[in-house]
Amino acid sequence: MTTTELGLPGLRTAPGAAPARPDDPRLIDRFGRVATDLRVSLTDRCNLRCTYCMPAEGLDWAPTEELLTDDEIVRLVGIGVHRLGINEVRFTGGEPTLRRGLESILTRVSALTPRPEISLTTNGIGLARRAEALAAAGVDRLNVSLDTLRPERFKAITRRDRITDVLDGMAAARAAGLNPVKVNTVLLRGVNDDEAVPLLRYCLDAGYELRFIEQMPLDAQHSWQRSEMITAAEILSHLREAFTLTPDPTERGGAPAERWLVDGGPAVVGVIASVTRPFCGDCDRTRLTGDGQLRSCLFARTETDLRALLRGGAGDDEIAAAWRTAMWAKAAGHGIDDAGFLQPDRPMSAIGG
Ligand code: SAM
Numbered sequence: 217m218t219t220t221e222l223g224l225p226g227l228r229t230a231p232g233a234a235p236a237r238p239d240d241p242r243l244i245d246r247f248g249r250v251a252t253d254l255r256v257s258l259t260d261r262c263n264l265r266c267t268y269c270m271p272a273e274g275l276d277w278a279p280t281e282e283l284l285t286d287d288e289i290v291r292l293v294g295i296g297v298h299r300l301g302i303n304e305v306r307f308t309g310g311e312p313t314l315r316r317g318l319e320s321i322l323t324r325v326s327a328l329t330p331r332p333e334i335s336l337t338t339n340g341i342g343l344a345r346r347a348e349a350l351a352a353a354g355v356d357r358l359n360v361s362l363d364t365l366r367p368e369r370f371k372a373i374t375r376r377d378r379i380t381d382v383l384d385g386m387a388a389a390r391a392a393g394l395n396p397v398k399v400n401t402v403l404l405r406g407v408n409d410d411e412a413v414p415l416l417r418y419c420l421d422a423g424y425e426l427r428f429i430e431q432m433p434l435d436a437q438h439s440w441q442r443s444e445m446i447t448a449a450e451i452l453s454h455l456r457e458a459f460t461l462t463p464d465p466t467e468r469g470g471a472p473a474e475r476w477l478v479d480g481g482p483a484v485v486g487v488i489a490s491v492t493r494p495f496c497g498d499c500d501r502t503r504l505t506g507d508g509q510l511r512s513c514l515f516a517r518t519e520t521d522l523r524a525l526l527r528g529g530a531g532d533d534e535i536a537a538a539w540r541t542a543m544w545a546k547a548a549g550h551g552i553d554d555a556g557f558l559q560p561d562r563p564m565s566a567i568g569g
């Protein structure tokens with residue numbers, strides 16, 4: 217197995233001290249978690265430039281030859297599903313709808329047995345004309361990112377004048393039966409933090425499920441500051457000015473969003489408080505970057521090079537074993553609050569959000 221050390225080895229157990237991994241085919245780790253949810257980044261490119269994600273000029277995109285091919289992606293997902301107990305696959309990026317052949321990848325993954333649940337996280341551009349094809353290709357659930365309802369603000373946050381495309385895309389996804397369409401919102405202090413209530417009203421009226429995501433230290437510019445982020449507590453306090461929120465009694469499981477019934481339900485709103493209320497203890501994720509690096513966590517500082525194994529002729533057994541070994545070493549938590557915390561070298565858009 218090729219493992220790339222990206223930085224401080226603080227999360228590693230000293231040689232010889234690591235507990236032996238039991239003989240279990242699943243993606244277990246030392247803390248009793250089992251990863252069943254695979255996030256696959258299909259590209260690091262994007263057609264928006266959200267200020268909290270990447271700089272105006274974009275990034276140095278990975279060259280095509282470094283990206284996994286369609287066949288390589290389908291093979292790795294198949295290994296995950298057939299040998300490692302993966303039952304949910306989310307495609308993301310960058311902007312996954314920019315990946316040529318997306319529908320074909322989806323169709324091939326949906327033909328796996330057992331068929332995993334398939335979801336897509338997108339910025340919604342182009343969705344208006346593609347939602348039906350995506351649903352037909354196998355997408356079960358869809359998340360669309362929308363941080364504001366105001367066109368001028370949308371332009372300022374994403375550096376593109378495309379809000380109508382996104383709103384039309386969400387409506388098309390709903391019409392294509394991808395319900396409930398989930399809407400992801402990041403609130404930024406002094407930019408859109410007065411829109412929690414209008415965004416929730418909009419989503420309630422349209423039948424979308426809104427989830428607020430705390431801003432995380434994963435931007436390419438490394439400009440995240442904890443003191444500047446809008447916390448879950450602030451979000452809930454804004455929402456409670458207009459709505460009654462009660463905890464959703466539904467089992468949360470490994471879901472990142474804490475959910476609240478709005479005005480008694482059945483509508484819900486979610487808050488993904490990765491920073492102030494981390495859910496690492498229940499994490500069930502494993503991640504594959506567009507260039508074939510396996511990560512046990514968004515914040516991991518090590519990656520395992522599955523692409524090198526694939527291209528070096530490794531068999532499925534060998535790849536599955538490398539995947540298991542990597543997940544066994546998964547850290548207990550992301551460590552954002554640790555004094556020695558270091559942001560991963562790759563930004564969210566290159567890891568897959
Ligand atoms: N381009 C697609 C999109 O925007 O939905 C998929 C990739 S994007 C990285 C996935 C999600 O991550 C989006 O909802 C986006 O708002 C969120 N995101 C990006 N940077 C973030 C950050 N620093 N902290 C929290 N969420 C972030």
Ligand code: SF4
Nearest residue numbers: 262264266269310339
């Ligand atoms: Fe693109 Fe998504 Fe990042 Fe916005 S958050 S720049 S849409 S990858």
